[in-house]
Amino acid sequence: MNFEEHAAKPLLARYNxxxxxxxxxxxxxxxEDAARQIGPCVVKAxxxxxxxxxAGGIKLAGTPAEARQHAEAIIGMxxxxxxxxxxxxxxxTAIDRELYLAILNDSATKGPMLLFSAMGGMDxxxxxxxxxxxxxxxxxxxxxxxxxxxxxxxIEGLDLEAAGDELTATxxxxxLAYRELDAELIEINPLVVTKENHVVALDCKLTLDDSAASRxxxxxxxxxxxRYTDLEAKAAAAGLKYIELGGSVxxxxxxxxxxxxxxxxxxxxxxxxxxxxxIGGEAYTKAKTALSILLENPNVKSLLVNxxxxxxxxxxxxxxxxxxxxxxxxxxxxxxxxxGTGEDEAIALxxxxxxxxxxxxxxxxxxxxxxxxxxxxxx
Amino acid sequence: MxxxxxxxLLIQGITGKQGTFWTKAMQDYGSNxxxxxxxxxxxxxxxxxxxxxxAREASKTAPFDIACMFIPPMMAKDAAIDAxxxxxxxLVCLTEHIPAHDVMEMHVAAKANGTRIVGxxxxxxxxxxxxxxxxxxxxxxxxxxxxxxxxxxxxxxxxTLISLNLAQEGFGQSVFYGVGGDPMxxxxxxxxLRMLDEDAETDAVVLCGEIGGNAEETAAEYASTMKKPVAAxxxxxxxxxxxxxxxxxxxxxxxxxxxxxxxxxxxxxxVAVADTPSQIPGLIRQRLKxx
Numbered sequence: 001m002n003f004e005e006h007a008a009k010p011l012l013a014r015y016n017x018x019x020x021x022x023x024x025x026x027x028x029x030x031x032e033d034a035a036r037q038i039g040p041c042v043v044k045a046x047x048x049x050x051x052x053x054x055a056g057g058i059k060l061a062g063t064p065a066e067a068r069q070h071a072e073a074i075i076g077m078x079x080x081x082x083x084x085x086x087x088x089x090x091x092x093t094a095i096d097r098e099l100y101l102a103i104l105n106d107s108a109t110k111g112p113m114l115l116f117s118a119m120g121g122m123d124x125x126x127x128x129x130x131x132x133x134x135x136x137x138x139x140x141x142x143x144x145x146x147x148x149x150x151x152x153x154x155i156e157g158l159d160l161e162a163a164g165d166e167l168t169a170t171x172x173x174x175x176l177a178y179r180e181l182d183a184e185l186i187e188i189n190p191l192v193v194t195k196e197n198h199v200v201a202l203d204c205k206l207t208l209d210d211s212a213a214s215r216x217x218x219x220x221x222x223x224x225x226x227r228y229t230d231l232e233a234k235a236a237a238a239g240l241k242y243i244e245l246g247g248s249v250x251x252x253x254x255x256x257x258x259x260x261x262x263x264x265x266x267x268x269x270x271x272x273x274x275x276x277x278x279i280g281g282e283a284y285t286k287a288k289t290a291l292s293i294l295l296e297n298p299n300v301k302s303l304l305v306n307x308x309x310x311x312x313x314x315x316x317x318x319x320x321x322x323x324x325x326x327x328x329x330x331x332x333x334x335x336x337x338x339x340g341t342g343e344d345e346a347i348a349l350x351x352x353x354x355x356x357x358x359x360x361x362x363x364x365x366x367x368x369x370x371x372x373x374x375x376x377x378x379x
Numbered sequence: 380m381x382x383x384x385x386x387x388l389l390i391q392g393i394t395g396k397q398g399t400f401w402t403k404a405m406q407d408y409g410s411n412x413x414x415x416x417x418x419x420x421x422x423x424x425x426x427x428x429x430x431x432x433x434a435r436e437a438s439k440t441a442p443f444d445i446a447c448m449f450i451p452p453m454m455a456k457d458a459a460i461d462a463x464x465x466x467x468x469x470l471v472c473l474t475e476h477i478p479a480h481d482v483m484e485m486h487v488a489a490k491a492n493g494t495r496i497v498g499x500x501x502x503x504x505x506x507x508x509x510x511x512x513x514x515x516x517x518x519x520x521x522x523x524x525x526x527x528x529x530x531x532x533x534x535x536x537x538x539t540l541i542s543l544n545l546a547q548e549g550f551g552q553s554v555f556y557g558v559g560g561d562p563m564x565x566x567x568x569x570x571x572l573r574m575l576d577e578d579a580e581t582d583a584v585v586l587c588g589e590i591g592g593n594a595e596e597t598a599a600e601y602a603s604t605m606k607k608p609v610a611a612x613x614x615x616x617x618x619x620x621x622x623x624x625x626x627x628x629x630x631x632x633x634x635x636x637x638x639x640x641x642x643x644x645x646x647x648x649x650v651a652v653a654d655t656p657s658q659i660p661g662l663i664r665q666r667l668k669x670x
């Protein structure tokens with residue numbers, strides 16, 4: 001889960017990393033009021049995505065009236081498909097240098113990775129791409145954490161001595177935040193050295209590990225809401241992974257790999273998948289809930305049920321589907337292909353209760369479902 | 380390491396519903412289960428084997444080679460470290476949704492104790508016709524038949540489908556190696572490829588990958604050095620970028636880990652890449668004939 005700047009920065013402050021004084025504003029009037037208290041400020045769009053400055057979502061304001069004008073322009077904008085509903089009004093900082101600091105989970109080393117660059121600010125990714133030496137990488141041992149020596153090495157030779165102690169402290173503090181918050185990524189860009197040689201975080205990007213949400217409840221409650229369609233939100237509330245894809249062939253499968261594969265094979269035979277929806281893992285008993293959500297999508301013209309059960313028992317899943325089908329009586333054709341744990345019982349159940357013969361080959365079931373959807377869809 | 384009948388297997392969480400169901404399935408198939416772990420039921424017997432308070436405790440009287448975890452995510456780290464310290468040579472970690480920081484700590488413990496972790500979020504390993512560890516339908520003889528094709532998969536369900544496709548076309552399998560759908564797994568597709576390359580019972584290998592990460596690109600590097608034929612299917616060609624497709628590791632972000640780069644890397648390495656799982660047996664037949 002991701003956090004907007006206004007939610008992430010107070011977390012940095014909790015770990016003794018300096019952030020400018022700021023207030024969140026939902027209306028231009030609130031922004032004006034905040035600017036009156038804060039003085040010369042920056043008005044910043046609050047959306048959980050980068051490139052806000054380039055999109056015109058970050059503006060300097062010298063006066064409260066100016067802050068109001070900027071807020072009027074920014075609230076209601078759309079940045080990377082996110083509607084801007086609020087702005088952060090933040091005190092201006094006298095910047096001497098812009099740096100970049102991040103700690104993230106690195107799958108190559110299977111441990112934390114510390115990243116530091118003296119070329120922070122906008123376009124740090126592009127800079128690092130052009131000049132790989134611009135970004136310094138340090139693999140950190142999760143059992144020991146970073147030492148002061150590593151933090152000193154990160155800033156070595158960059159002419160940052162005057163702010164050196166504050167910088168190394170910031171690096172060590174950010175690591176503490178990363179660990180204690182179960183972050184996947186915690187990034188400060190820019191991390192600035194002020195004209196008075198103090199170190200201040202002007203932004204913060206935080207991604208918290210979804211799998212750790214249950215032990216990070218208070219923090220997780222501050223996360224930006226996921227961008228869901230109504231049906232996706234409904235599925236998420238039921239603990240199901242459902243993604244709408246815009247096509248006409250409904251997909252119900254178990255397991256992430258099989259579900260993705262089913263979508264790919266539908267496309268291979270000239271169809272378009274309507275959704276990703278998997279009921280593998282612990283979700284395999286939720287076939288009925290899953291099916292009713294899937295069928296609420298009006299674009300679905302045919303349904304493909306593809307079960308290849310290992311841990312997920314196909315007889316349990318099939319029973320859920322058959323029950324739901326009898327109850328909902330949907331007006332679309334359904335095609336089954338079932339293999340793996342419990343397949344004999346599952347196939348018998350579908351045959352007896354729905355009078356439908358499951359396909360032995362997945363490709364045949366996919367072709368039939370695609371043909372049915374294409375016949376029933378307006379071209 | 381490929382599990383064999385003689386390897387001693389310890390099941391952590393043996394007394395739970397899933398632990399019981401799958402331990403029985405493993406025993407019936409021929410796996411050598413020598414004990415289980417549940418601190419609350421230490422000293423009792425379950426499914427005919429002793430239950431210990433911990434893997435370390437078990438190691439004193441019942442040393443084991445392989446540990447298999449049926450443990451919920453928030454307790455997985457402690458169980459994994461226990462297994463490593465108890466001397467597991469191989470730890471099969473089935474658990475999905477373990478917090479990533481815990482996974483990193485597990486990998487540290489594995490390294491310190493010389494344990495190979497498979498997973499997290501793996502469906503396990505089937506040494507076809509001999510034994511299995513995990514939650515794969517090894518006992519379903521329409522899916523798994525003893526033979527000479529190795530199968531590697533990040534996904535249990537896709538691995539099952541590919542194994543079924545092979546069996547339907549008359550190809551038996553030597554080993555199914557589930558590497559797991561998490562982003563930070565202990566045994567990568569490339570590691571598994573090396574094991575099957577060195578396995579005398581395996582003539583050719585099928586690699587079932589998916590979008591996200593760079594496991595297929597790394598596996599391709601190893602595949603380019605292999606004499607045995609390799610065929611691959613990569614799931615997720617139709618998946619939109621920026622969305623986690625079920626598995627925590629299956630996400631294309633910032634243009635990295637996408638289908639095209641994986642396919643290109645594998646094809647460059649001489650791997651036959653299938654458009655659909657059903658093409659796999661044909662590609663394997665072709666390559667075996669040419670070899």
